[in-house]
Amino acid sequence: MFKNKIFITSTLVLTLLNFHFGVSEVWAQTELKDIPSISVVPNIKPTLLLKASYDRCKKPEYPRLALRYEMVGKTELDLAVNSEGRVTMAEVTRSSGWRALDEAVLIAMMGCQIFDDPKTERLYVKTAYAWSLESNVPSKPAEVLAGTCNKSDFVSFAKDNEPGRGIVVGVWLNKDGGIEKTNLEWSLDPKLNQESVKLVSSCKFKPSFDAVGNLASVISLRLLPLRSK
Incomplete structure (x- = not known):
């Protein structure tokens, strides 16, 4: 049914966010090429800068069903991060269009430590994982x-x-x-x-x-x- 030769590429990016939790506000800067920074601005100064890293997270595997039918899209997520910098909650806010792809990202994100010593009880950030396939026959x-x-x-x-x-x-x-x-x-x-x-x-x-x-x-x-x- 789908005979094209497939090459898998995927990109993890952060998108703009303004969440309120307790005494702090969190902004995630939009960056498509480099790992973005997270700026945590408590009511009490000074401003604390944290750098998110997704290198420690297990890369989501392309589900076989999704490969077979060449499913692509971008999964957008809301993440809750604890005081250790680990993801404790992940929720799909915008589907890639395919549940199998979305759930693969959820599994990869849960428990992943994306911050070192965030110095705050909890952070909320928004992230997106792009699924794409390159074929030799456009x-x-x-x-x-x-x-x-x-x-x-x-x-x-x-x-x-x-x-x-x-x-x-x-x-x-x-x-x-x-x-x-x-x-x-x-x-x-x-x-x-x-x-x-x-x-x-x-x-x-x-x-x-x-x-x-x-x-x-x-x-x-x-x-x-x-x-x-």
């Missing part, structure tokens, strides 16, 4: 054909700038863009889950393709509950 990913999906009174497709993990539905497509199956990657309320799968299933898709022709592929879609009027 291809275009599948996409939803605009205007083909039904309307729902309960959920809608999330925009890129809308926060929240939401409900994530994975879709397996054939070479013609037809839906072979759907899978609920991340869920909320049973009724909203059902409505999300129903909405996604009503859509038509442009199939993935390369220089040779159309390809069977996968695509994931994020949905959010509609606000009550």
Whole structure:
């Protein structure tokens, strides 16, 4: 089904954060190439600078299922770090689109010591892990054909700038863009889950393709509950 030769690349980055906990505020500076610094600013001066290090963390392994179907994306996480600098809590705030990828990052992060002597009881930081695959035969990913999906009174497709993990539905497509199956990657309320799968299933898709022709592929879609009027 997926015949391209695959090379795995992954990048761990930190993104902007402003959390409040106790008497301190934490900012994580955005850096895509270098390991960023964490600035901890207590109410009592002076400012304390800490440098995060992810070299001690076990690198997430690409799940076999994800490799087979060439699943990619970026997993965004909220981390809680204790006084020893170890991650004690990790929560997915924005899915890569695939639960298998997200859970691999969660496993790698838990218990990892990313700070040396943070000198504070707890820190909250936001991090992201990017999953990507390089193929020797470039291809275009599948996409939803605009205007083909039904309307729902309960959920809608999330925009890129809308926060929240939401409900994530994975879709397996054939070479013609037809839906072979759907899978609920991340869920909320049973009724909203059902409505999300129903909405996604009503859509038509442009199939993935390369220089040779159309390809069977996968695509994931994020949905959010509609606000009550």
